[in-house]
Amino acid sequence: MAPMADPVRVAIIGSGPAGLYAAEALVKQAGDEVQVDVFDRLPTPYGLVRYGVAPDHTSIKSIARYLQRVLEHPAVRFFGGVELGRDLTRADLLSCYDAVIYSTGAMVDRRLGVPGEDLPGSIAATDFVNWYCGHPDAADHRFDLTTEEIAVIGVGNVAVDVVRILAKTVDELRETDVPEQVLEALSHSRVRRVHMIGRRGPAQAKFTTKEARELGELPAAGIHVRPEHMDLDPASAELAETDRHVRGNIKVLNGWTGEPAGDRPRRIDVHFWRAPVEILGTDRVEGLRLERTRPDETGRVTGTGEYETLPVGLVLRSVGYKSVPLDGVPFDERTHVVPNEGGRISGPGGVPVPREYVAGWIKRGPTGVVGTNKSDAAETVRNLLEDFDPGGPRPERTVEELLKARGLPVVTYADWLNLDAAEIALARALDRGERVKLARWDAMRSAYHPFH
Numbered sequence: 001m002a003p004m005a006d007p008v009r010v011a012i013i014g015s016g017p018a019g020l021y022a023a024e025a026l027v028k029q030a031g032d033e034v035q036v037d038v039f040d041r042l043p044t045p046y047g048l049v050r051y052g053v054a055p056d057h058t059s060i061k062s063i064a065r066y067l068q069r070v071l072e073h074p075a076v077r078f079f080g081g082v083e084l085g086r087d088l089t090r091a092d093l094l095s096c097y098d099a100v101i102y103s104t105g106a107m108v109d110r111r112l113g114v115p116g117e118d119l120p121g122s123i124a125a126t127d128f129v130n131w132y133c134g135h136p137d138a139a140d141h142r143f144d145l146t147t148e149e150i151a152v153i154g155v156g157n158v159a160v161d162v163v164r165i166l167a168k169t170v171d172e173l174r175e176t177d178v179p180e181q182v183l184e185a186l187s188h189s190r191v192r193r194v195h196m197i198g199r200r201g202p203a204q205a206k207f208t209t210k211e212a213r214e215l216g217e218l219p220a221a222g223i224h225v226r227p228e229h230m231d232l233d234p235a236s237a238e239l240a241e242t243d244r245h246v247r248g249n250i251k252v253l254n255g256w257t258g259e260p261a262g263d264r265p266r267r268i269d270v271h272f273w274r275a276p277v278e279i280l281g282t283d284r285v286e287g288l289r290l291e292r293t294r295p296d297e298t299g300r301v302t303g304t305g306e307y308e309t310l311p312v313g314l315v316l317r318s319v320g321y322k323s324v325p326l327d328g329v330p331f332d333e334r335t336h337v338v339p340n341e342g343g344r345i346s347g348p349g350g351v352p353v354p355r356e357y358v359a360g361w362i363k364r365g366p367t368g369v370v371g372t373n374k375s376d377a378a379e380t381v382r383n384l385l386e387d388f389d390p391g392g393p394r395p396e397r398t399v400e401e402l403l404k405a406r407g408l409p410v411v412t413y414a415d416w417l418n419l420d421a422a423e424i425a426l427a428r429a430l431d432r433g434e435r436v437k438l439a440r441w442d443a444m445r446s447a448y449h450p451f452h
């Protein structure tokens, strides 16, 4: 079939895995009949693969190489440094495109809702992760790593990442892409003990077994869980028999109930049945008060009225992410996602909003691994292409006209490749692995526009 004179034009907002898997699905499902423009507020593509996946998880990070091929497809263009809401409105997008896919992820942390949460030293895991991943918004964050004891609240994979980065020595991280200033700050860390805290039991831990196992294999850190924290209520005991994920986790955790052997500089303590009730301190964090919990009949927990305090100087809250509403786009304030059916945005009364779609975490919430976004995005794209009516009204103008008229500078894919090359060259110059991230805006700018 000859290509359509004017291919269906789709804007994707967010160049993380969900957005780029959606771009891939569009070119796969519509061939030459589509033109895909991927926008990102950052000058860099890959979203959470670049700024969320832990620097020492190099095989997951290599997904960027796969996503790069999507960006290099002739029907796909990258518009970096363009922010929805600031540079372009939803109405602008709808005037330039046949359809829009929002894949902006889940950018902010969920709140804990306990007293002391805003004390200095109480930190959202998102901030810490952004910092060690070299996110420009977090480049100048400072964390007081002079404290010897730290608590990480939550037992999901993000908590495991954060605990692992804190427990590793700087030599173990040298080959990773963490920015130089992060490596420097970590080299002064006096952290000796990291507590990871689950409000429910070991059978309800959200981390995956592979990630948990890695924590137990760190050369510089012993790991321990007190045997009484491994208590299983009848429902959990059944899960430990029948559910592969739970069985795997319990097996790994049971291996940590003895005192850690050897004389290692750091130690990780995993706690279960402990809910954070207050972050203590006057001018800064001085402790974390926990209440013992027991399971209730709904699968949640209730407090037992018994308390204990951990003498920690830093609390990292790793209790999940949430999406932020986009101006003019329906949003469910309770579930923190855009209401949708298979990626088709639902308006009032559940009526589909024409031409607007979602993919990724803003569609289904912050769950699943990077690869989960592939089938998720393919579903959205199937529905988008099914809805498209080539005989209907077509876009009035192009986004280039609009960006030019507003004098908005765009970071192009070629510009990004300059930054990419600069990071690779920096790693070589420092004799540090494959890449060293540039995190500061000025350094990024002079790398992607070297001649300006």
Ligand code: NAP
Residues within 6 Å of the ligand: 057, 111, 112, 153, 154, 155, 156, 157, 158, 159, 161, 198, 199, 200, 204, 205, 206, 207, 211, 275, 276, 318, 319, 320, 321, 366, 367, 368, 369
């Ligand atoms: P998550 O898996 O939902 O874990 C959040 C944790 O916070 C849970 O243990 C949860 O406990 C706890 N929590 C929530 N509210 C709490 C409260 N008020 N007090 C105490 N604890 C509370 O979220 P995540 O760790 O942010 O991960 C997000 C997604 O990214 C997940 O799908 C994860 O697997 C994925 N991810 C994957 C990798 C990897 O594959 N290596 C790495 C990082 C992230 P309850 O269960 O009791 O609510």
